[in-house]
Amino acid sequence: MLKYLTILLLMLIGLVHARERKTTNPFTENPYAPRGNSRSPNGEYQWIVQTKEPVSYQLIRTTTHQILILVPSYFGKEGGSFAIKYAKAFGIYWNRDSSLVVLDELNYRRAGELYIYRVQDGTAKPIPVNNLFTKPVGSDEFRICADKGWISPTRFSVRAAIHLQDGSFKSEYAEIVFNLDRSQTLTVLSNDHR
Amino acid sequence: MDRPPIGNGDLTVLGPNANQNQNEFRKFLGLLLGPPTPEQIKKWKPYHVRFTEYSDKDPDWRSQSSASGNWKGKRNNRGDPINLPGSSIAVDFKKIPRGSLVYIPKFDMYAEANDTGATGHWKDADTGKSDYGPDGGGRIDLFHLSGKRNSEEVEDQFNRWIGNDEYGDIFVVYKGSDWKLHIL
Numbered sequence: 567m568l569k570y571l572t573i574l575l576l577m578l579i580g581l582v583h584a585r586e587r588k589t590t591n592p593f594t595e596n597p598y599a600p601r602g603n604s605r606s607p608n609g610e611y612q613w614i615v616q617t618k619e620p621v622s623y624q625l626i627r628t629t630t631h632q633i634l635i636l637v638p639s640y641f642g643k644e645g646g647s648f649a650i651k652y653a654k655a656f657g658i659y660w661n662r663d664s665s666l667v668v669l670d671e672l673n674y675r676r677a678g679e680l681y682i683y684r685v686q687d688g689t690a691k692p693i694p695v696n697n698l699f700t701k702p703v704g705s706d707e708f709r710i711c712a713d714k715g716w717i718s719p720t721r722f723s724v725r726a727a728i729h730l731q732d733g734s735f736k737s738e739y740a741e742i743v744f745n746l747d748r749s750q751t752l753t754v755l756s757n758d759h760r
Numbered sequence: 761m762d763r764p765p766i767g768n769g770d771l772t773v774l775g776p777n778a779n780q781n782q783n784e785f786r787k788f789l790g791l792l793l794g795p796p797t798p799e800q801i802k803k804w805k806p807y808h809v810r811f812t813e814y815s816d817k818d819p820d821w822r823s824q825s826s827a828s829g830n831w832k833g834k835r836n837n838r839g840d841p842i843n844l845p846g847s848s849i850a851v852d853f854k855k856i857p858r859g860s861l862v863y864i865p866k867f868d869m870y871a872e873a874n875d876t877g878a879t880g881h882w883k884d885a886d887t888g889k890s891d892y893g894p895d896g897g898g899r900i901d902l903f904h905l906s907g908k909r910n911s912e913e914v915e916d917q918f919n920r921w922i923g924n925d926e927y928g929d930i931f932v933v934y935k936g937s938d939w940k941l942h943i944l
Binding site: 673 | 814817818819820821822823825850853854858876877878879880881882885910911912913914915916918
């Protein structure tokens with residue numbers, strides 16, 4: 567009996583680890599595969615890629631197809647004939663109650679952007695992200711991209727992809743913490759120990 | 761031309777050892793071998809640029825595609841045209857339009873502006889410098905296959921190769937991608 571329980575326990579641990587691996591690596595075998603889930607958990611909202619030029623991302627209300635927000639794709643101008651392919655490689659990460667959503671564009675040599683929106687009562691308001699992070703000393707390029715995604719209802723895991731001036735590369739990890747109280751502010755917790 | 765040969769394998773220097781690629785590129789485009797004549801150069805628009813390099817050691821470059829259709833025989837397993845030293849460069853498309861054909865005197869190299877990078881960061885870092893001035897063409901990021909070298913070695917050897925000055929001029933032979941309609 568103990569043997570079977572042990573095997574069951576190991577299988578469960580394996581499943582948890584398998585799930586963790588899947589969520590910790592935003593890039594699958596195919597770097598152009600979309601990540602996360604474009605539809606909100608409550609089914610009310612969905613992100614789509616508008617493929618007509620200029621290529622953009624649109625957050626729509628599923629019932630009315632009303633566009634709540636339109637975000638120009640970085641690759642609309644930069645991607646050329648690959649603009650649509652690159653745009654479709656986006657990551658959409660909804661929190662559990664569909665009130666916060668993160669749009670993470672394809673990370674193409676640190677090109678592309680990460681956007682956060684607060685969605686409430688049929689409106690979507692952008693939450694500035696870039697001022698939360700300081701460009702590391704000695705870096706030539708860096709961008710913030712999604713790492714594990716939502717790791718709790720109020721914490722979103724990100725990675726700073728950094729190209730240093732000496733030609734080397736570095737990743738720094740952090741969590742964006744959403745304060746859902748009256749202040750509605752964001753803070754960043756550094757998580758560099760990995 | 762289905763499958764252009766890759767350079768001679770000595771990856772510590774980009775220019776002379778990438779000549780096979782460069783020559784194939786010129787043949788593919790129907791260009792004469794050898795440097796352009798002064799008469800030709802007079803017709804081309806010069807830009808002041810900064811030369812940097814990138815390699816396949818970049819962990820944030822999973823696709824490793826130059827998004828160019830020129831090298832039809834060289835595609836990765838996803839069908840993307842791959843970069844080749846001696847012919848692949850990345851530029852800031854706000855400065856040099858995508859698909860432009862450029863000539864780089866410093867390396868006696870023609871290249872199509874067919875790849876891009878974190879151009880927003882390039883602009884931020886180089887604001888006030890000549891490559892982002894009125895006659896600036898932004899950065900010209902040359903693809904440099906790393907082989908067994910790590911990314912610091914690639915950077916170091918590139919810097920030694922180009923000397924102390926990262927800056928130089930390029931000529932835009934054709935602006936934008938329409939030139940292909942006439943040449944290919």
